[in-house]
Amino acid sequence: MSHTATPKPVRVHRAKSFAGTTRVPGDKSISHRALMFGALATGRTRITGLLEADDVINTAKAVAALGCPAHKTGDLWEVLGRGVGGLVQPKSAIDFGNSGTGTRLMMGVIAGNEISVTMTGDASLSKRPMRRVLDPLKAMGARVLDDQMTLPLTLRGSARLIPIVYETPVPSAQVKSAVLLAGLSAAGATTVIEKEATRDHTERMLRAFGAEITTETRGAKTAITVKGQAELQGRDVTVPGDPSSAAFLAAAAAIVPGGDVTIEGVLVNATRIGFYTTLQEMGADVAFLNAREDGGEPIADIRVRQGTLRGVSVPPARAPSMIDEYPVLACVAAFADGTTRMDGLAELKVKESDRLAATVAGLVANGVAAKVDGDAMIVTGGRGVPGGGTVATHMDHRMAMAFLVLGLGSDAPVTVDDITYVATSFPSFQALMTACGATFERM
Ligand code: S3P
Numbered sequence: 033m034s035h036t037a038t039p040k041p042v043r044v045h046r047a048k049s050f051a052g053t054t055r056v057p058g059d060k061s062i063s064h065r066a067l068m069f070g071a072l073a074t075g076r077t078r079i080t081g082l083l084e085a086d087d088v089i090n091t092a093k094a095v096a097a098l099g100c101p102a103h104k105t106g107d108l109w110e111v112l113g114r115g116v117g118g119l120v121q122p123k124s125a126i127d128f129g130n131s132g133t134g135t136r137l138m139m140g141v142i143a144g145n146e147i148s149v150t151m152t153g154d155a156s157l158s159k160r161p162m163r164r165v166l167d168p169l170k171a172m173g174a175r176v177l178d179d180q181m182t183l184p185l186t187l188r189g190s191a192r193l194i195p196i197v198y199e200t201p202v203p204s205a206q207v208k209s210a211v212l213l214a215g216l217s218a219a220g221a222t223t224v225i226e227k228e229a230t231r232d233h234t235e236r237m238l239r240a241f242g243a244e245i246t247t248e249t250r251g252a253k254t255a256i257t258v259k260g261q262a263e264l265q266g267r268d269v270t271v272p273g274d275p276s277s278a279a280f281l282a283a284a285a286a287i288v289p290g291g292d293v294t295i296e297g298v299l300v301n302a303t304r305i306g307f308y309t310t311l312q313e314m315g316a317d318v319a320f321l322n323a324r325e326d327g328g329e330p331i332a333d334i335r336v337r338q339g340t341l342r343g344v345s346v347p348p349a350r351a352p353s354m355i356d357e358y359p360v361l362a363c364v365a366a367f368a369d370g371t372t373r374m375d376g377l378a379e380l381k382v383k384e385s386d387r388l389a390a391t392v393a394g395l396v397a398n399g400v401a402a403k404v405d406g407d408a409m410i411v412t413g414g415r416g417v418p419g420g421g422t423v424a425t426h427m428d429h430r431m432a433m434a435f436l437v438l439g440l441g442s443d444a445p446v447t448v449d450d451i452t453y454v455a456t457s458f459p460s461f462q463a464l465m466t467a468c469g470a471t472f473e474r475m
Contacts, residue, residue, distance in 0.1 A: 044439030058271035070111030075266035087131035140210030144217025195220035306354030341368035348376020359434035369414035385426030397421030420444035
């Protein structure tokens, strides 16, 4: 998506009710991985429930450009893989649009192939740090031809990668995944050590594709080891509903009087549901119903009912399990009595936008007491949310969606300056929210 497109401002009105039973599109993290691992496998991978949003479509185009056709037939997406080390030289630069996950994981995929790939992205992605992935990949033998540490850059892979033991300097599933994916082609075992556990979809799905991968607790740390020169086999993948998309419906149900929403078939992997734990602690009624397992991941129907909300302290250790949900949690906190303190949020500064600064600015613009305190965000709520402000979304889908939720409970309408980027992760957001009771107005 081009950042030169005309912005699309939207105004949201206070909702009289917010209720319904619904489903959200497939999980973004699992969708990216299904396409990439399908490319690294031999044979055919069939994917049910792939998220058809811009970020993931860019990954589908990227694997196709690397010689692994990915297309939809009927309800299924299919990828024809070339096996570990089998990717082909693309004819031109690959554009990853707005997606940090697509870019960083693909760097790990590319690293083990004798190809040079120029990677580009939009204005938001071009500002985001890539050194965190490129440093370990360079230690394994990949090269960055132009020595750039942000996009655009050209990555040169190698068929002779060296296995490494790498402790991630920041809690990041993207860094962990990139190193493990490169490790698939290295001559020996590659280990990633995490101080704080991050989402584990790469480990689960690689195992299902036939990789030898072990996870071991070492004191407070976790060590994940993948055996190199791996052979992956194409397989069927079912993508569960995205808990990060469901969070917007859950948040709306928690703040609108009488709110009651059930979101069916949502991924409830423990590394992803910190937001729901926090919502429960704040006083919303959150229930996980029909817990089951599908495709190697736990799923459930999540029911959220409005309750009397109170401010809470969200510990830094919870951050990796709700890293994408802080903007919407801060908007919920505006309706909770007292102060909500969210600690350990340094990573929010390097997401699609600086979400720490942008969230606080959006709340303040709508009359809510909020501030940044180092790596923490502090919101004081319970005095009503005046609204009436315009929120700068900075090419960031989650900023737009979080503040459209804020407006459902505010006195005056809230305006977001551009909803264009909602299409990167949740194209049906407005339709699903409207079906539950939201009213949006294009301006
Ligand atoms: C993701 C990891 C997280 C998250 C992103 C998706 C993934 O990023 O914010 O939306 O699929 O691995 P970090 O690894 O940078 O924390």
